[in-house]
Amino acid sequence: MSQRSLSNxxxxxxxxxxxxxxxxxxxxxxxxxxxxxxxNVYPSTxxxxxxxxxVPCYAVLVYAYxxxxxxxxxxxxxxxxxxxxxxxxxxxxxxxxYVFVGSSVFFCIxxxxxxxxxxxxxxxxxxxxxxxxAVALSHLVSKAARLQDEQNLTI
Amino acid sequence: xxxxxxxxIDVMLAKRKMSVTELSQRVGITISNIxxxxxxxxxxxxxxxLAKLCEALDCQPGDILEYRPGD
Numbered sequence: 259m260s261q262r263s264l265s266n267x268x269x270x271x272x273x274x275x276x277x278x279x280x281x282x283x284x285x286x287x288x289x290x291x292x293x294x295x296x297x298n299v300y301p302s303t304x305x306x307x308x309x310x311x312x313v314p315c316y317a318v319l320v321y322a323y324x325x326x327x328x329x330x331x332x333x334x335x336x337x338x339x340x341x342x343x344x345x346x347x348x349x350x351x352x353x354x355x356y357v358f359v360g361s362s363v364f365f366c367i368x369x370x371x372x373x374x375x376x377x378x379x380x381x382x383x384x385x386x387x388x389x390x391x392a393v394a395l396s397h398l399v400s401k402a403a404r405l406q407d408e409q410n411l412t413i
Numbered sequence: 414x415x416x417x418x419x420x421x422i423d424v425m426l427a428k429r430k431m432s433v434t435e436l437s438q439r440v441g442i443t444i445s446n447i448x449x450x451x452x453x454x455x456x457x458x459x460x461x462x463l464a465k466l467c468e469a470l471d472c473q474p475g476d477i478l479e480y481r482p483g484d
Contacts, residue, residue, distance in 0.1 A: 408457065411449065411456040411457070412455070412457040413442060413446045413449060413450055413455050413457075413458045413459070413462050
C-alpha cells in the first residue's frame, strides 16, 4: 500500500467516524440520555453534558486528519506530527477528566443505575487509553523525525 | 559535520579543472548533496563517500577537510 493510498484511506475513515459521531450525538445520544434519567437530574442535562464532551473528540479528528495529510505528503516522521499527537493526547485526557468529574458530580446528586456507571467507566477508560497511546506515539515520532533528519543529512 | 569542519571542495575542483556535475557523477551522489557538504549543513559523511571523493579528486582527506575552531 502506498503512502498516498494509506493517507486517503485514513482520511476516509476519519471522515466516516465524524459522520457517525454526528449521527450518534444527534440521534442516539438523546435516547441514551434517558438511561441517566433520575429524580434530580434531567435527561437534557446529561445530553448537554455529553454533547460538550464531543468538542475535544472532533478536535482529535481534525488533528488526525492533518496527520493523515502529512503521511500522504511523505512527512510521516515530522516534529509537526509529533506535536499533533501530543495535542491529541492532551485532548483525550481532558475529555476523560471532564466526563469523570462531571459524571461523579451527577452521580453524587442522585444514585444511578449500574448501566450509566458502566458506560461512564468505559468512556473514561477509552479516553485515558487514547491519551497514553498518543503521547507514546508522539515520543516515537519525534525520535524518528530526528533520526530521519540525520539520515537525510548524512552524505 | 557541524560548523567547525569545512569541506574545501571548490579548491580541489579548481585544481583538477572539474565541474560539480562531473564530480557528482564520479562519486555517485547528487549535486544537492555536494551543496550540502559545501554549505556545512551535513551532519555526517560515510567513509565510503569520503573515499570516493578523494578518489575522484585525486587527493587526501586532509586536502578537502579543514577544522576551524568555534567562536
